Amino acid sequence: MKLTFLGTAAAEGIPSPFCNCATCRHARETGGRNVRKRQSLLVNDDLLIDIGPDLFASCAQLGISLTEVRHLLVTHSHLDHFNPDNLVLRAKPFRLETELPEMTVVAGPSVWMKWELSGGRDAEAGIVRVPMLPGGERELGPYTVRSIAATHQLRMGDAMNYILHDSHVTVLHASDTGYYEEEVWRQLEGVHLDAIVMESTIGWRASGKEHLNFGDLGRMMERLQSIGAISDRTVKIATHFSHQGVKPYEETKAILEQMGIVCAYDGMISEVVSG
Numbered sequence: 001m002k003l004t005f006l007g008t009a010a011a012e013g014i015p016s017p018f019c020n021c022a023t024c025r026h027a028r029e030t031g032g033r034n035v036r037k038r039q040s041l042l043v044n045d046d047l048l049i050d051i052g053p054d055l056f057a058s059c060a061q062l063g064i065s066l067t068e069v070r071h072l073l074v075t076h077s078h079l080d081h082f083n084p085d086n087l088v089l090r091a092k093p094f095r096l097e098t099e100l101p102e103m104t105v106v107a108g109p110s111v112w113m114k115w116e117l118s119g120g121r122d123a124e125a126g127i128v129r130v131p132m133l134p135g136g137e138r139e140l141g142p143y144t145v146r147s148i149a150a151t152h153q154l155r156m157g158d159a160m161n162y163i164l165h166d167s168h169v170t171v172l173h174a175s176d177t178g179y180y181e182e183e184v185w186r187q188l189e190g191v192h193l194d195a196i197v198m199e200s201t202i203g204w205r206a207s208g209k210e211h212l213n214f215g216d217l218g219r220m221m222e223r224l225q226s227i228g229a230i231s232d233r234t235v236k237i238a239t240h241f242s243h244q245g246v247k248p249y250e251e252t253k254a255i256l257e258q259m260g261i262v263c264a265y266d267g268m269i270s271e272v273v274s275g
């Protein structure tokens with residue numbers, strides 16, 4: 001399974017145009033891996049996780065086409081994860097020379113409400129809805145998708161992390177979330193992950209309820225290890241960084257490396273093989 005990180009930032013991106021913190025100033029001056037667009041993850045070439053506001057910029061910069069995408073998993077309705085306009089741009093008038101496959105979209109009720117309020121139309125966007133709640137499961141082409149409750153956007157109650165399985169490997173996409181509730185830990189028993197992509201939004205900042213700092217990220221990994229969900233062979237990747245939580249790429253990478261975790265950057269590709 002091939003994972004392509006189209007964006008690795010939280011909602012404001014790095015550098016935020018409206019911020020002069022040290023991380024944003026450094027990113028403006030140095031560019032490269034210090035610049036992070038809002039998060040999306042492309043799996044192989046046919047499944048996308050989240051469809052945020054930077055989709056155009058990410059794909060243009062990386063030379064990536066999304067014309068083969070047949071499945072979209074949306075984690076929650078926050079602006080950095082679901083931008084309805086990007087579904088509208090799939091409509092025929094915007095791609096006269098191109099036929100697109102129908103795209104199955106898995107998402108919770110608050111995402112669908114946002115889509116309806118935006119005036120979006122399923123037929124024009126070429127999408128088929130799969131409404132899902134935390135705890136749901138669905139076959140999507142070669143994939144099996146299970147959702148678990150994220151500790152995130154708790155006022156809505158439908159933010160999800162996804163366990164994605166094909167015939168070879170199993171991957172957990174855990175963004176956005178805080179430390180899991182006990183019910184979720186029970187659901188993870190018996191799961192064996194070849195890779196885990198987990199948020200580390202608030203990095204050096206104090207522990208939070210709905211996002212992970214480095215300490216919380218470590219506690220999540222330890223608990224996953226203790227229930228046998230991950231092993232030393234599991235590929236561990238951190239993503240979804242806030243300018244207010246992390247420092248320049250090299251410093252963030254160094255602290256994550258000490259934890260045995262890869263620091264994602266925009267354009268990073270990870271080939272996940274069976275452990």
Ligand SMILES: [Zn+2]
Pocket residue numbers: 010011078080081176240
């Ligand atoms: Zn987010």
Ligand SMILES: [Zn+2]
Pocket residue numbers: 016019020021022023024025243244
């Ligand atoms: Zn900043």
Ligand SMILES: [Zn+2]
Pocket residue numbers: 076078152153176
């Ligand atoms: Zn969020």
